[in-house]
Every structure is written in structure tokens, then in C-alpha cells.
Amino acid sequence: MSGLRTPDVLVVGGGLVGLTAALVLRHHGVSVTLVERRAGTSPQPKARRFHMRTMEIFRELGLAGLVHEAARDLAGHDHMAAGRTLAEARQLPLWQPAGGLAAEVSPESPCLLAQDALEPLLRAAAVDAGADVRFGTPLAGLEQTAGEVVGRLADGEIRARYVVAADGARSGIREALGITRSGRGAIGGPSVNVYFTADLGEVVRGREFNLCQIEHPDAPGGLASVDGRYRWVFMSPGGETGRDWPARLRQALGVPLPDLEVLSVLPWQAEMLVADRYSDGRVHLAGDAAHVMPPYAASGANTGIADVHNLGWKLAAVLRGEAGPGLLDSYDAERRPAGWFAADQSARRTDSFKRGTPDPALAHPYVLAAGGFQYTAGALVPDGSEEPVLDFAPAGRAGTRVPHRWLDDARTRSTLDLAGPGWAILPGGNRVDFAGTGECLLLRPDHVVAWRGRGAGEAAKVRAALLAAGGCIEVDGRAAADSGTV
Ligand SMILES: Cc1cc2nc3c(=O)[nH]c(=O)nc-3n(C[C@H](O)[C@H](O)[C@H](O)COP(=O)(O)OP(=O)(O)OC[C@H]3O[C@@H](n4cnc5c(N)ncnc54)[C@H](O)[C@@H]3O)c2cc1C
Structure with missing residues (x-):
């Protein structure tokens, strides 16, 4: 087709999730083309609250400062208000989290920024990062072969190794693949x-x-x-x-x-609907294409952004030949339960808000806002310790986002800054010994603890084993690592 490259990854959809996918992929050095059928970004504000976890991802991409700057109009507008009319409304007391303020939980604060202001910022950043971003370019169909995916556009074809389907709640790609939702x-x-x-x-x-x-x-x-x-x-x-x-x-x-x-x-x-499969061959669903949820927990876009942060490093590792394609199976294994959890919590939050009674199954808000969900299967070595599902108590358990601690007295560098785009080893001891065991943590490029154990040498072996095994070690990998067999 005229003027189009043959990228490694084709992203379909130029909403918040597709644009972030393009940014994450470029961050990992992957060539990417994004096609969006609309001529411009969202004309409606829709999403406005971006969680700490999303801001951590933007921090890794070098965009947090820009996003906070764009959000300055609503800085400090955190209160709720209520009244018969706006003229009569009163500001309500600010919600205070149990278990630590945002500043102790994350190097980033959440922000209020309307989607129609954030999308143009992400679009410009994606273009600057070298993504081939094509608005006004609808995808008409997709075909998969053993080695590639061929997309049909109005003026020809585009060929890619993988597709990220970020084409929204009514995803034509999901429907064409026959992927049902529950x-x-x-x-x-x-x-x-x-x-x-x-x-x-x-x-x-x-x-x-x-x-x-x-x-x-x-x-x-x-x-x-x-x-x-x-x-x-x-x-x-x-x-x-x-x-x-x-x-x-x-x-x-x-x-x-x-x-x-x-x-x-x-x-x-x-x-509240979640796709029954997130992946089909070389095509991976992300964002609203994979899950829709009521907006009362402000988690739809935030969950989608976490999807592509998870998927991006895996696609890059496979494309670079560092990992087998089996690593991509861990995308569904990890992100589908996370999507279900976020959608279920959002539905519960809605019910609870409407009834005016608390739901005992509602998680601490930071579980959603600060990446407190634990992956129990996927590209990790389960360590037998379970993160509480409803409480926010990060402790560096395998399958969770590494807890935030400042690494310097000037409070500029967080444990979250160690990984991404690469892997990192966080040695045990001193101020970052979360579990008090002296164990070191192996951090994946998406800041998730892949393994916890003794010795940086062992951590390096586990990383190699995770990639070589296609990323899904279901056995007791800790024992394997300790015995030096990986
Ligand atoms: C009232 C409201 C408030 C909300 N508040 C929040 C909030 O505070 N926080 C939060 O996280 N979420 C919130 N959400 C949810 C959030 O808006 C969505 O989760 C988010 O927009 C999904 O982004 P997406 O990129 O996955 O999908 P979309 O934004 O729907 O983008 C999909 C894109 O794909 C394009 N597309 C579709 N088919 C094709 C094709 N064949 N070819 C090319 N392009 C195609 C579409 O044109 C569209 O631009 C809210 C939603 C609503 C309705």
C-alpha cells in the first residue's frame, strides 16, 4: 500500500490504549504502525482520572511531567461535592486512604486530566517516538498466516508480525475472531x-x-x-x-x-464484560476491546494502559528472539484475571454507590490504583505467598508490582525506576528489604516481581529460564533455582 511500512506490530485503534501501546512498543525499540479510523482524537472528555499506576507507566515513558503539566487546571480538584443544584452544592470532606497516603505508595501522584486533552498529547509523543501513526485509516479486515498478520486498509495491505487490537468496546477484530465475552x-x-x-x-x-x-x-x-x-x-x-x-x-x-x-x-x-480470550494467534486484545467496566472506579482506561504495558515488553522480547512465542501466552494468563478483577470491582463500586451501603468484597482503592493485583500464573515463579486480594499490603511478592521505596535521600529515584525497558535485580537488605528476608527480587520490564530468592546469580538464571520456557513456569521454580538447575 502507498507509503506504509511493514512494521513488527500493527496497533489498531488510536484511543488511549492504542496510543499507549505504540509508545510502549517504541520504548522497547519495536517498529509500530497505528491505524485509527477517526480523523482525530476523542472529541469527548470521558476518562478523567488516571491512577498512580498509570502515572508510573507514563513516568517510565518519560511523559509523567508532561501529563502532570497538562493536568494542572484540575490539580487540587480532588473533592466531591453534592447539593440540590450546583449553586447550593457543598464540598464534601476529602477521602483519606487507610494504609498510607499516595505519596508513600508511589513515586507518582494520580491526576485528573480529560481524555480529550490526554489523547493529543499521547499522539504527539508517539509520533515523536517514531511510531507511524495513521489517523483517518480504518482497518477493514485481518488475516493471519503462520508467520504474519495481513491487514486490509482502504488503499491496500499492511503486513505485521503481531497485532494489538485496541479497537474499543465494539471491537470488530474481537468479533471477527469469534471471541466471546462473559x-x-x-x-x-x-x-x-x-x-x-x-x-x-x-x-x-x-x-x-x-x-x-x-x-x-x-x-x-x-x-x-x-x-x-x-x-x-x-x-x-x-x-x-x-x-x-x-x-x-x-x-x-x-x-x-x-x-x-x-x-x-x-x-x-x-x-461489565470481559473477553473470554485475550489472544488469538498473533492478535492480542487490549483496553476496552478486552474489557468494559462501569466508570465509577475510574479503571477502564487505566486497566487498558496496564494491559499494553504488560504486552509491550513481551512482544519486544519475542521479536528480538530473546524469548519463545510461548511468552505471549502469559499475556492472557496475567491480564485476563486482572481485567476481570477490575471490571468486577467497578461493578461492585457502582452497586455500592447506588445502594449507599458498603460491599464487604470491595478492595481497598489502591489495589486498583497502585497495581495491587497479583498475577498467580504467567511469566513468573510463584513463591507461595499470596497478596491479600482486598487489602493493599505490597510486600514484593512474586507476581505483584514492586513496592515503591525511594532509593535516594533526595527522593528522586524509586524502586519503580529500576526496571523498564530492561529487567532489574533489586538486592535484599537495607531500605528495600520488603519482606525482611534479605532476599533479592527479580523485576520484569513492567516492574512486576518475577522471582524472589537468594543471589543475583540465581536471579539471572531465573530470568533466562523464564524467557527460554516461554515465560510460564508453573512448577515450584524457587526450588529449581536454588538447586541450580535453571
Ligand atoms: C463517562 C465515562 C467516564 C470514564 N471515566 C474513566 C476514568 O476516569 N478513568 C478510566 O480509566 N476510564 C474511564 N472511562 C473508560 C475509558 O473512557 C475507556 O476505558 C477508554 O477510552 C478505552 O480506551 P481504548 O483505547 O481501549 O478504546 P477507545 O477509546 O474506544 O478507542 C478505540 C479506538 O479504536 C478505533 N477503531 C475501532 N475500530 C477500528 C478500525 N476497524 N480501524 C481503525 N480504528 C478503529 C476507534 O475509532 C477508537 O478511536 C470512562 C468512560 C466513560 C464512558
């Missing part, structure tokens, strides 16, 4: 997001918020800050898009809105 399906009724501009700076001054619950009986909904002053989203229950939105917004906000302009109205339905 889960609760629709959660609650339909909603619409009304994206509008109005200068509300004076109205909200001194009681700034992330989300304000409007309790007006005739115009209930959630008012989300997009830039904290001019740009807003009103989330209204009910699926009708054709209402008199200016009149309804005036009712909900309870203030005159002389400069009100409704930009767009997006109907959406919260759903």
Missing part, C-alpha cells in the same frame, strides 16, 4: 454525557470539585469538572439524547448561564 452485561440504565462550556469559575470558587452530585428531583446527575472553569460534563441518567439540554442544565446548575454552549451529547451504557 460478565454481568449492562449495569444500571443508560446515561448521556452532555459536554458543555460555560464560565463557572466564580460559581465554584472555593469549593472546587472533581464531581458534584446534583440532587435536583427534575434534573439529577453528576457534574464533572473538565478544566475546572469553562469545560464541564453533565452525566444525566436516561438514554434520551434529544432533550432541551440548555434548559435542563440551567435547572441542574441553578445559575444563569449566559454563555452556555452544548458541544456534544454522548449516550453510553455502563457494562
